Amino acid sequence: MNRRRIIADKLFVGFTLVALAFALLPLASIVFGVVSKGISSINVAFFTELPPNPATIQVPNPPGGLGDAVQGTLILIGLSCVIALPIAILSGVYIAEYGDNYYGSVVRFLGDVLVGIPSIVTGVLVYGLIVLTFRSYSVAAASIALGTMMIPIVSNTTSEALKAVPRSVREASFALGIKKWRTTLLVLANAKKAVSTGCLLAMARIAGETAPLLLVMGTWTLWYSGLNEPVAALSYYVYYFATSPFPNWIRLAWGAALVLLVIVLAINIGVRLVTKGQRIYA
Amino acid sequence: MKRRSDLSDQIFKVLTLAFATVAVVLTAIYFTVVVTHSTDTLMQGLSFFFGTKWLPAGGVLEIFPMIYGSMVTSAIALAIGVPVSLGVAVFLSEFCPHRLRSSLSLFVEMLAAIPSVVYGIWGIFVLAPIMTTTVDPFLERYLGFLPIFSGTIFGFSIMTAGVILSIMIIPIVASISRDALQAVPDSQREAAYALGATHSEAIRTSVVTYARTGVIASIFLGFGRAFGETMAVIMIIGNSPVINPSLFHAGATLASVIATDFPEAPAVGPLYLSALFEAALALLIVSFLVNVVARLMIRRLIRSMGSASLL
Numbered sequence A: 001m002n003r004r005r006i007i008a009d010k011l012f013v014g015f016t017l018v019a020l021a022f023a024l025l026p027l028a029s030i031v032f033g034v035v036s037k038g039i040s041s042i043n044v045a046f047f048t049e050l051p052p053n054p055a056t057i058q059v060p061n062p063p064g065g066l067g068d069a070v071q072g073t074l075i076l077i078g079l080s081c082v083i084a085l086p087i088a089i090l091s092g093v094y095i096a097e098y099g100d101n102y103y104g105s106v107v108r109f110l111g112d113v114l115v116g117i118p119s120i121v122t123g124v125l126v127y128g129l130i131v132l133t134f135r136s137y138s139v140a141a142a143s144i145a146l147g148t149m150m151i152p153i154v155s156n157t158t159s160e161a162l163k164a165v166p167r168s169v170r171e172a173s174f175a176l177g178i179k180k181w182r183t184t185l186l187v188l189a190n191a192k193k194a195v196s197t198g199c200l201l202a203m204a205r206i207a208g209e210t211a212p213l214l215l216v217m218g219t220w221t222l223w224y225s226g227l228n229e230p231v232a233a234l235s236y237y238v239y240y241f242a243t244s245p246f247p248n249w250i251r252l253a254w255g256a257a258l259v260l261l262v263i264v265l266a267i268n269i270g271v272r273l274v275t276k277g278q279r280i281y282a
Numbered sequence B: 001m002k003r004r005s006d007l008s009d010q011i012f013k014v015l016t017l018a019f020a021t022v023a024v025v026l027t028a029i030y031f032t033v034v035v036t037h038s039t040d041t042l043m044q045g046l047s048f049f050f051g052t053k054w055l056p057a058g059g060v061l062e063i064f065p066m067i068y069g070s071m072v073t074s075a076i077a078l079a080i081g082v083p084v085s086l087g088v089a090v091f092l093s094e095f096c097p098h099r100l101r102s103s104l105s106l107f108v109e110m111l112a113a114i115p116s117v118v119y120g121i122w123g124i125f126v127l128a129p130i131m132t133t134t135v136d137p138f139l140e141r142y143l144g145f146l147p148i149f150s151g152t153i154f155g156f157s158i159m160t161a162g163v164i165l166s167i168m169i170i171p172i173v174a175s176i177s178r179d180a181l182q183a184v185p186d187s188q189r190e191a192a193y194a195l196g197a198t199h200s201e202a203i204r205t206s207v208v209t210y211a212r213t214g215v216i217a218s219i220f221l222g223f224g225r226a227f228g229e230t231m232a233v234i235m236i237i238g239n240s241p242v243i244n245p246s247l248f249h250a251g252a253t254l255a256s257v258i259a260t261d262f263p264e265a266p267a268v269g270p271l272y273l274s275a276l277f278e279a280a281l282a283l284l285i286v287s288f289l290v291n292v293v294a295r296l297m298i299r300r301l302i303r304s305m306g307s308a309s310l311l
Helices: A003-041 A044-048 A067-098 A102-115 A119-134 A139-163 A167-175 A180-190 A192-207 A211-216 A234-242 A247-274 B007-036 B064-095 B098-113 B116-143 B158-182 B186-194 B199-207 B212-228 B231-236 B254-261 B270-304
Strands: none
Touching: A003 A247, A003 B064, A003 B098, A003 B116, A003 B158, A003 B199, A044 A067, A044 A247, A067 A102, A067 A139, A067 A180, A067 A192, A067 A234, A067 B007, A102 A139, A102 B007, A102 B270, A119 A139, A119 A211, A119 B007, A119 B212, A119 B254, A119 B270, A139 A192, A139 A211, A139 B007, A167 A180, A180 A192, A180 B007, A192 A247, A211 A234, A211 B254, A234 A247, A234 B116, A234 B231, A247 B098, A247 B116, B007 B270, B064 B098, B064 B158, B064 B199, B064 B212, B064 B254, B064 B270, B098 B158, B116 B158, B116 B231, B158 B212, B158 B231, B186 B199, B212 B254, B212 B270, B231 B254, B254 B270
């Protein structure tokens, strides 16, 4: 074999290594940047107090926190789950248990396509559907937008989880004379680890979602004050404070970014360790 | 014995069918709502898409600058992101020691998990300064004879947005391409080796070509992600609805203009709101088509491989 081909071979391996470095460098830089700049604002006050006055020269100006956003993000995630999970899990049940036909494959296919619709478009949809109709920005509208994003994710992961349950489970249940729907619940219970994995990944996805919130909640208010009012959100503060000129706000934006990063990475790494070896697309 | 299909079974089936239909209804609602709210500007016809004046207060609303911004930022994202992602995919599938494979894959996939606002804040305070002080001047020095690499350097620019998007598409393109490469039967590799190919020649001639449907599908999905990305873009693109030949200049995309202008649009007037709905319609159509094509390719791939493989 001539030298040139050997060198070309080595260069090719080198190129793939450089590519890997190029992919991992930003990850390292983001994690390092967010941790090093955000860690200083994480304390008890961060989770319990309201954002400080932006005027940096004001004396005394306590550092404050983003308690309202912690509360708001938890409310948003909770409400989105209440809206999305029942729909999504039953939809997944249909695809896996009754969907072995043309309609089932259409639904599954649309689920995959809907996952790829940009979140800003979902925001526009909910603005047209809810905000214009009720003439108010609200946490309810925001939860509907985030729930809409969760539905296809959870429906897909649920149907994959159920399809992975061996036929013998269903056959054993039928052999005992158990009805189809009760059998399906048994199958669901059998797949509960994989189903809840899908739900957790969907929650991680929407926890940091910001674009729809800009459209359907407008400007932030502070503590939660009703379903028809907006709430604050960590992701929104990351955007709003990071683009502000005030150093004390920017510091809190890094803190909020750190909290989001920890939530999202913990869920993603956690579920991958639990479901070792399985591929989960969410 | 025939199993009786009794009432409770029927009810349960209809119930799950109803919820499954949500996906169909949702798809229909996306298009209906966005179209019905953009009728005011749909009347303008094609001038809405090809005109370059965006003057909301003056009632002139044409979105070519944003279409340009979306196309150019996505093109930069693909130009940088695709070679890197394919390199990563080939490394993970062909060269990576078995023990490291799952943890390295996990790291790459974590790039997909990071929220886009976190990319945005990192873009403002880490990436944009690097672009302003190092990358952009370097490009201007050696490629400055091209209009796209000349002119005043602003950190908040189309170039910076393109670079951050290139990072955001890596996990999608790399992980789907890697799965496609891993699904290539070893006989393909062995056949190439038998003909005297080196490792890299075997990969280029018989592995990547065999997996090309999956690779192309992954690039489509990466494009869809870059085209629709909002938060990271609005935080670093400078949000200026003009077309400037220089990539170092601020710009705007379809997604970014919706996010920045929506909060103030209702107060300005119905035409402004309609224009933003039509921008969303353009975004919806492009991302819908891109995802449909990519998913059809992936389905065909799975079928042709005869097994419910990884994809």
